[in-house]
Amino acid sequence: MADTGAAIELVDLTKHYPGNPRPSVDGVTLRVHAGETVVFVGPSGCGKSTTLKMINRLIEPSSGSVRINGEDVTGLDPVKLRREIGYAIQSSGLFPHMTVAQNIALVPRLAGWSGRRVRARVTEMLELVGLDPGEFRDRYPRRLSGGQQQRVGVARALAADPPVLLMDEPFGAVDPITRAHLQDELLRLQRELRKTIVFVTHDIDEAIKLGDRIAVLGERSRIAQFDTPEAILAHPADDFVSGFVGTGAALRRLDLTRLRDLGVTGCPTAHQGEPVQQVRGRLRASATDEMLLLDRRGRPIRWLRREDLAHTEGPLTEAGTPVDGTVTRDATLREALEAVLTDSTGRAAITGPNGVYAGAVHLEGLLATVRGLLAADRRRAREHQEELEATRTEPTPPETEEVTAGRVEGDRGDAVGRVESDQGDAVGSAG
Ligand SMILES: Nc1ncnc2c1ncn2[C@@H]1O[C@H](COP(=O)(O)OP(=O)(O)OP(=O)(O)O)[C@@H](O)[C@H]1O
Known part of the structure; x- marks a missing residue:
């Protein structure tokens, strides 16, 4: 296998545990x-872990295939x-009698x-997950915090440079702040590694943050919706998905x-x-009422309005x-919104x-951007839905599966591009 990502196909994958009346994962x-x-x-219990573990055959499928x-x-x-x-799994799965280095070295x-x-x-992996090799290499897992154990768990999973990484609630056992850090780390790693x-x-917010696509699974791993986070938020396929979102x-x-x-984009500065x-003249000539004063290192220190300048001669x-x-x-748009809502006049540098x-970002510009994003998501989700319905009713040529998969991928690429260009100037409306 190559050391960058590999495509995975699950085909009619089914698991029927002995003694259970019905399959736990059904096709x-x-x-x-x-x-x-x-x-x-x-x-809980819908069959997510069973489905995942059939990919590396920790659980053998009853029928169907994994390619x-x-x-x-x-x-x-x-x-x-x-x-x-x-x-990588929730409890990090590290061997307690082995040091961090020995755990990471296991598969290589x-x-x-x-x-x-x-x-x-081992050194490279520890650096990759943000742990100082000198400090952590020879420690035993019991002398690590939960978050550090999870980092080592991820380092171990990546050590042999596998093209595929399976992660079963890897951040489930840590506090929310550590969890958010670990999620950010994973996003950063993934930008580099493209596994x-x-x-x-279980957590829809985690799914939205991390997934290029999300499969919302119902009972027996029935796929209720498989789409981009944007499409799932804008257009949940049914009541089950909306309930989950x-x-x-x-x-x-x-x-x-x-x-x-x-x-x-910018706003006027002094x-x-x-x-x-000189500053007063520049603000008068600009289309806005306000500018940012920067210190000698170029950092914003004060907001200056026209009336502030009208009555000052001092520094x-x-x-x-x-x-x-x-x-x-x-910053995410949520963080930017938080900042402008907390500011008494609704802006942030x-x-x-x-x-x-x-x-600079202003409340009005931000709201316009958000409305535009939501409208674009709704439009795309509708178009996507229509395309899916059209493919379902069309007679199917032999390569249908490939065509459908390609179309989903293309949708996402287009979608992101369109949102970016749609909204390119909305936030900068302050300038
Ligand atoms: N070894 C087993 N023998 C019999 N039934 C099992 C076994 N493992 C899991 N199951 C059953 O299969 C179903 C799916 O379990 P699975 O662990 O895949 O769900 P899950 O969605 O990952 O759950 P959770 O989110 O709670 O971890 C459950 O009903 C569970 O009771």
Whole structure:
């Protein structure tokens, strides 16, 4: 297998546990594209873990097949197969009698890597997941916090550079703040590594944050909806999915876009030490009522309104009001909204590296952006639904499956591009 992502296909995959009257997983068919993160979300006992564990044959399917890059894994040696598929679970699954380094080295050693290569890989993996190798390499798992154990669990799953990573509620056992950090780390890693990830969770917010696509699973892993987070939020396929998504879909949508994605633009600025008259003239000539005063390092320090400047002759650092809320370009729209709602006049300065001025965001611009995003999501979800219905009623040529899969992928690409260009100037309306 290659070391970047591999496509996974589940075809009519079924698990009937002996003694149970009905199958726990009943005929699941879905395709995960190479390099994609797909999240299985659904109520407890619906068969998410069983479905996941059939991919690396920790559980043997009763019928149906799993193909990785086109190869049916049921014909492979399960031990060898598991070495080529990373697996991270809730309790981190670390061996308590082994050090962090020994845990991470396990699969590379089984795969026959040289001692030197394994040691270098352990260091690399610890750095990748944000743990100092010098400090953590020789510790035993009991001397790690829950979050650190999860990080080591992810490092171990990635150590042999598998194309596929299966994650079963990997962040389920840590507190919400650590969980959010671990999710951010996973997103960062995935931007770099482009593995194919199948991730299981109960938590729809986690699914929305991490998934390129989400499979909402009902009883016996029946697929209630398999689509992008945007489409699921905008257009839940049925009552079961809307029940699962819950209320607040519009607010959740705000977590999916960052200020950076919207092409932030500026507002007028003045520099500490500039003559008041010059600054006043510049603000008068601009289309706005307000500007940002920057300190000598280019960091925003005060908001200056026309009336503030009309009555001051003294230093600019004493005019106007101090900047208290700033957001970075990586802030989500929810975080930006929080910042402008907390500000008494509804705006926030945007900063880049070292707190240097990068733009400004205003309540009106932000609201217009959000409305535009939601409308675009609804429109796309409707179009997608219509396309799916049309394919269902058309006579099916032999390559239908490929065509459908391609169309879903294309939808997402287009969708993101369109949102970005639709909304490119909405946030910068302050400038
Ligand atoms: N070894 C087993 N023998 C018999 N039944 C099992 C076995 N493992 C799981 N099941 C049953 O299969 C169904 C699906 O279980 P599974 O663990 O896959 O669900 P899940 O969606 O991952 O649940 P949770 O979110 O609670 O972890 C459940 O009804 C469970 O009781």
